[in-house]
Amino acid sequence: MSKLKKENKILDKLKNVFDITGEIKYKKRVSIKADKKNVSSILLFLKNQKGYIHLNHISCVDWIEENKFELIYIVWNPNNKLTVLVHTRIDRENPVMENIDTIWDQANTYEREFREMYGIEFPGLVGRKEFILEDWDNIPPMRRDFDSQKYALENFATRPGREDAQDVREAIQKRSGEELPDFAKKYSRD
Amino acid sequence: MEGILFKIFGAFITALLAFTVGMLFGGLRRKVIARAQNRVGPPVYQNFLDLLKLQSKTTNIAHGFMGHMAPVWIIIAAMTTLMFIPVLQGDLWFENLTMKGDLIFLLYMMVFGNLGMALGAGQSGNPNSVLGVSRGLSQLVGFEIPYFLAITALMLQFQTTTIAEFLNIQAETGVWIVLQNPFAFIAAVLASLGMFMYAPFNIVGAPAELASGPRAEFGGKYLGTMMTGGAVFAFIKLVLMVDLFLGGAGNNNLEGIAGTAVGLLELLLKTFLFYMIPVFVAIVSPRYRTEQAIRFFWKWPTFFGILAIVWALYKNGTFN
């Protein structure tokens, strides 16, 4: 435990200040779960007080089963090389998240992408509504309830003669009549 | 009347020769570059095929009147300049209007075509074209200075401004001007690297950066005609350099057709050898930025140009 001294220190500090749960994933990586409303103050605290001046990445996960989007802010401290991941979950219906491009300019790019690909609104976000897609008229394509293949079939003329979305191993098995090896079965789709 | 017809016929022959040699040299250049890169390369007559193809395009697009006129300016400049340059010394067919114009006129006429084309490129409204024009004109100011210095040095040294006179001087003394004023030759050669606009001075029409620059909006018959003008211009630049520095061609004692043939062979040999200077430089060179190119021209070539003038003054006895 003494090896993870720095990690524990920052985790304790965050736990003292904010209402969060968290764990040390492994060396130099601290993961915390926070409320939506706390996120910006945590990030500000990390940036201004603790020296986490670099925003590595923001990523978004669609938890359709729980009807949530999860946003993960990954920040990094160049002095002690620690990474902190701030997880937060927001509602999937009318998703709105606080805009943090005032803290880090580069957050703007990520947030515009989420707005386009997931439909998450960031009030006060600067930039054109259209980011990568052009003239998109369906539900945001990165949501898991969007069926990409169906959309492609409906919109793009598809050349006949190919079988799509088959399991490669099953097809091989069917064609050659061989039994799949055990290790392959392990990774089978079902 | 017969004399005039003969002259017109001679002019046609000259133009045809310039066109053929220019196109052929263009093909040779591509071949040489290909061989230098260990490739087979296109056939020597590739440029003729390109020209034929461009002229056989079934649709053409012009951008306004100046765009339509752009190749016209180039051909005007090429033909007018050609008519005032002695291709073969003392040969009636290639004499044209040699004694009726001087070097300063030629110097201006050689820029005429490019400026005209620049206007056409301007009217197309393509920002890349105009960016290329801006670079080209800036570079022009760069290489014209040493070239003018070299030419001025020659004028001062030999007290004449017509090319035919330079040829006569070289024939009489038997010494090429390259030996009589080597510094002028160096300055002119360095400047002509810029004139040919091959690497490292080819930023004007850099395809990847500027979408071939001023020519971006020209295709079909317009590009084809421009290509013709460019070929004639390449020939003009070469013949001018050969006439000024390498003793010209056709200065032999043979009579009639044989003399002309030998003269033409001599011309082809000299121009080809001279042409290989910019081509070889191009093969081994990367690309200069415009301001680097300008600074280059204002440094060493200009230095040699000034040296050439000093040498000329020393030779013609101004310092005594």
Next chain:
Amino acid sequence: MEIIAIILLILLVGSMLTFLIDSFSSKLTGITAFLFSLAASVVFFTQIPSGYQFKFQLAGLDLQWGLTDYSYYFAYIIFGMSVLALLYSIKYMEGKGRLGYFYGSFLLTILGMFGVVISQDFVSLFIFWEIMTWASFLLVIYNAYYKVKTKGVKYMIFSAIGAYAMLTAIVFIRVHYDTLLISEAIAKGAFNFEQYIYIPIFLLLGFSIKAAVMPFHVWAPSAYSKSPMSFTTIFSGAMSKMGVFGIGLVFTSIYLGTNPENFYWVRTILGWLGGITAVMGTIYALIQTDAKKLLAYSSVAQLGYIVVGLSTGTKLGIMAALYLTVIHAVFKGALFMVAGAVEKQAGTTDMTKISGLIRRMPWTFLVALVSIIALAGMPPVGGFVGKWLLYEALITESNNYILVVVVFFSSTAAFLYSYRFLYGLFLGQEEKDTKDVKEAPITMLIPMLILMIIAIVSGAVPGLIFEPAAKAMEAIGFQDVTWQMSSLTNLWGDTTNLGLISMLIGAVFVIVFVFITLKGYKNTKDVGTKDISTSGEIPKEWENLSFQQDFFQPFQRAAAPLYSMNMNKIWKNLGENLEAFFGFFRKLYTGNGQTYALYVVIFLVVLLLFKDVIFS
């Protein structure tokens, strides 16, 4: 009454009358002014022969007016340009206020210029010079908003310095040579650089300020570009030539010797000043984004060539200067008119705001094209002749070989701003704002087209201008000036046949034009400027794809050392230092009676102490 006085009277009465008419009907003012100038020039050209003289006495001074061939040459420019400019003004000034003020001052300026060229004594020369300066000052501040006023003041200050210099020289001539007649002064050697050197130096100072020679050129660009364009045609085309006229006059003493080595240093200095003026004018012209300002700087550069030509002191050189004087008036007049037409029709001449006017104003573009070809010195048009003469003069006759390179650099760099002007206003993307711009009215087009035709004709047959120029040169002391109608010959006997060149270019033009137009005529399509290959992107209507800012940035970077020299800054520093210096003297006046009493006491003490020294 003397005929020459009648001309002056016509102009004076016209000036007053237009001023009065303005209060009745502002539409008539322009036409009145035009008619008066036309009347004056008709009277001049029909009634006054060359060699005319008129002597009279005024307040005990012998005054003399008259016309030599030399001044006649300049009178051509003055009247020719004035009539065209006033015809142009009628429509150009329409709708603007204070027309009486404008036209009154305009006619007064013409009077001043005409007076300068007819003056054969220093008193009237100075008076007319001042009339010209003041009247033109009124016109410079015509567009009276704050900035213009300060620019106008700059013009006035430099003019005043020039006038003082001239006045000083005149006084010294009177003192040393006891004459006020120019011809007598020349005969007595007043303009010689040997005896009283400050006399010609002061006179040159006065004249070169008007000719905008380095380092006194700083007033010119702003004054040219801020005054109304119809006046700038005169301002740059004719009035700046009064400086050239004066410099030529002062140099007569040098030319009279006709020995190329005469006062070599003076000519070298002036030549270099001219060369540097040309270079500075050119490199500043090519970074301008306002077409008017570009032309103004270009005017400065062109005057530099003329001064270089004058400074050679050889036949070809003077011929070059005189030829350039006319051809510059012609093409620069046309170009300023073009700029005015664009300003009138499109609302601005800022090249970052408008472009692609060629389809809207084709005739104006034609004039601009030909004039720009002349400006760049390209062969078939008149400008080439001037450039050719200048180079040949410098190479074959003058010993200033580095200067020729400087001039060549300047004239090559002139291609850059020539292209910039055409591209900035007429070529490039057709923008939304300029969709409904109309061609200029016919009365504005006519003078432009006349000037364009002169430029074309003078390229093929420059002898038309050589003839009066040769006469003018003979009037200032050259003998046996040779010229040909349509070919150029230098000292070494090499000929350039301009007629042949024009014919050849014409023939090739016709052949190639017919070929390129007829070949695949049906399959050739003219498309708009939005249909361009921008990597497949379709330009929107509102997108501006014109490339206007930092147009010659590569050149600017390469020539950065040249741009670091800024004469404006030097003058400004000088002004500030002078202000500080004189501020010290102002401090002596404290406003306190005791201080003044102290000064009196100190004065008396000094007087007493040094009375032997002072009153010895």
Next chain:
Amino acid sequence: MDNNKNIEQVSKIKTIGIPTQEEIKQAQIDFSPRCTSAGRVNDKETQKMVEYIMNFARKHSLFVLAYGTGCGAIEIPATMTSRYDAERFGMRGAATPRQADVLLITGYLSTKTLKRVIRVYEQMQDPKYVIAFGSCTINGGMYFDSYNTINALDRYLPVDVYIAGCMPRPESVINGIVKLQGLIQNGNAGGGKCYKDNLDWYRENQQKVIKNWDFPDDYNW
């Protein structure tokens, strides 16, 4: 030939598993692109001498505009430089569509890119040819189910030659070029003419994919 039929067909294929040979043949006939035989410029028999010479020049002077989409763009340098040297066939890079003869599409096309490609193609001057490159342009390749990538290029542009492979090696590219040269010499490479003739059909397909259609109203040719 309307799109819904294809969807049905494809759906059918998916549900029933591997189609029979007859079914595939039928589907291919239904799906055949417009411009294989309809785009003949002139027959070899009726070709005149002038056209023969012109076609010879055209065939040996192909200015290529490489529209570098997808992963195929990296094969072009290899094709053009010392090792494979496509310049010996008279191929040459052209930087703008105005100068180009051949539009080389080197991989998958997203709908956003397709719009630009169409624009570039229309700016080229006749006669013009399209070489499509890699399996992505043929049937979508590995992007067959992408929401943003078209599957068959010949519905939107007249393709003269397809080069199969993922990615095709330079040898295949050269093979494709030689094939195109043969087509040109025989007068069969009439993609531009076909496009002009069937513009409505192509426009309809294009507008299905490109929602915000802001092309200029008239196609120049």
